[in-house]
Amino acid sequence: MDYKKIKFFAIFICIVLGLSVFAKDEYVDLESLNIKSNSQMTKSQYEHAKKILYQLQKETPKQFNNNYGPFLAAIYDDKGNLIAKAQNSVIPSCDCTNHAEMNAIRLAQKKLKTYDLAPYNLSIYVTAEPCIMCAGGIMWSGIKNVYFSVYSKDVESITGFDEGFKPDWITQFKKRGINVYGGIEQDFGKKILTEYVSEGKKIYKPHRCEN
Numbered sequence: 001m002d003y004k005k006i007k008f009f010a011i012f013i014c015i016v017l018g019l020s021v022f023a024k025d026e027y028v029d030l031e032s033l034n035i036k037s038n039s040q041m042t043k044s045q046y047e048h049a050k051k052i053l054y055q056l057q058k059e060t061p062k063q064f065n066n067n068y069g070p071f072l073a074a075i076y077d078d079k080g081n082l083i084a085k086a087q088n089s090v091i092p093s094c095d096c097t098n099h100a101e102m103n104a105i106r107l108a109q110k111k112l113k114t115y116d117l118a119p120y121n122l123s124i125y126v127t128a129e130p131c132i133m134c135a136g137g138i139m140w141s142g143i144k145n146v147y148f149s150v151y152s153k154d155v156e157s158i159t160g161f162d163e164g165f166k167p168d169w170i171t172q173f174k175k176r177g178i179n180v181y182g183g184i185e186q187d188f189g190k191k192i193l194t195e196y197v198s199e200g201k202k203i204y205k206p207h208r209c210e211n
């Protein structure tokens with residue numbers, strides 16, 4: 001091979017490698033995917049979150065057919081290891097604080113023997129947007145990333161659950177160094193919640209006095 005050919009070949013390889021690095025770091029168009037977020041998200045990050053949330057949605061009916069609530073949460077470390085997974089157990093445990101996220105946080109902290117998960121660089125994946133209580137729990141747990149499927153407004157309109165008031169929580173989380181990505185696999189999530197309601201499962205909430 002002469003010098004010119006070697007030079008051409010080397011340039012060609014550099015272009016291919018350069019393009020592959022560029023493609024790897026490409027960001028998704030959050031707006032076109034109806035994803036509400038306080039950070040940018042790469043394509044591989046999106047695909048990874050989609051895979052986990054799809055699996056959690058798929059497992060949800062099995063949980064609610066065993067008298068659990070229609071929500072699941074899983075916590076992973078940055079190497080993709082599962083640290084904790086939990087379902088909403090409000091009804092079987094007779095404890096209104098046992099939402100999926102709270103249960104998963106408790107399990108992770110027990111497993112890692114710490115109240116502060118921040119050094120572990122963890123992500124929580126939830127089948128629906130965290131409610132007012134779980135947003136608080138996540139904030140104080142030290143978890144770094146939150147990925148969820150169904151937005152609270154849709155959870156409320158489909159099921160009638162009260163998700164609480166959370167003014168601007170996604171921006172507030174950013175100020176505390178927590179990335180939030182919402183709306184991933186939301187259509188599948190809405191279908192599962194609709195199933196929960198159509199099967200006549202319980203919508204548990206406290207009775208309130210009329211004002």
Ligand SMILES: [Zn+2]
Nearest residue numbers: 099130131134
């Ligand atoms: Zn909650």
